[in-house]
Amino acid sequence: MKITAAKVIVCAPSRNFVTLKIETDEGLTGIGDATLNGRELAVASYLTDHVIPCLIGRDPQQIEDIWQYLYKGAYWRRGPVTMSAIAGVDTALWDIKAKAANMPLYQLLGGKSRTGVMVYGHANGKDISQTVEEVLRYKEMGYKAIRAQSGVPGLEKVYGVGRGSMFYEPADADLPSEHDWSTEKYLRHTPELFDQVRVAVGPDIHLLHDAHHRLTPIEAARLGKDLEPYRLFWLEDTTPAENQESFRLIRQHTTTPLAVGEIFNTIWDCKDLIQNQLIDYIRTTVVHAGGITHLRRIADLAALYQVRTGSHGATDLSPVCMGAALNFDLWVPNFGIQEYMRHTDETDAVFPHAYSFKDGFMHPGEAPGHGVTIDETLAAKYPYKRAYLPVNRLQHDGTLTNW
């Protein structure tokens, strides 16, 4: 088999997505997600201008060799643009290989290790009582695990509090909006949020929370300690994780399980956190960490240290990433949980998929490949619209801080 053509499809059905489509001389095609929120065109150019010319004529079945060629061969390794581009290629190649074998991707990876993939949904509210209502609504829909985020009194806009009740979208059109931040207000508010959520939802629902990289290590330690009575499934991204050593301090102070890694791109970013057992869940995902080939390597390292997977699954990861992730999740032995934010109907129509949700669990379906396709005619009706993630400033003096 040979790769005869490849193209990048950029479309914006509700939000921007970058999709790579690879064609072969045997008529089989595969697609991969290469979306990098707020920097989409950089990956599109990387693929079109630098990667696609190197793919033509290669055997698509040599996934490992092509991965190594793009990673080692570029000389400039790692980084979100490079690794999202490699992920787009890798996912499309696994799609082709599974279609050639006439089996769903999870079968090719080694078969299923569980009956379904436990996912967590997002309950957001402008205040505690609205968040509690949302948590109960998610419980009603069958979710076994729910992430709770709420507006903080005295702060105008806070990460995680969506604009609608079912869909979440942090990216703004045209130019980034500015949010304000006060760690003191957030740290006062959050334990009270979980106190009320836990009482309302009962002991059996898994609760999660994302601090979105905004704390210092000692503040993170305090939050983890204050949340211990509410038995969280995880506390995510407390501090900016490029300072990996700081997790030692957080860990020494709290037994609240920690999750990190949605912005990591390679095994090198998470190696120390995993080997030193400083985290409990690794959040690297198919699209931003080099595809199935590299994610598998990360998961295998994590398994040695009882670290489980908990892949990122926000709406800026396309249904193509979701389909590939669910196949991975159904197989991976050290699975923990999968994030699931529903896409809009517009997005779902452009990306028809075999995956489904029932009673808090998802299944990738039985279609050959990863089970997600793209309707190119419909995609062409939604041209790219520039959009950015917000920036964040300290409320008291306007210092730019972590978002």
Ligand SMILES: O=C(O)C(=O)C[C@H](O)[C@H](O)CO
């Ligand atoms: O889903 C999460 O945990 C996030 O933190 C979502 C991110 O802010 C989002 O994917 C950024 O593009």
Ligand SMILES: [Mg+2]
């Ligand atoms: Mg997050």
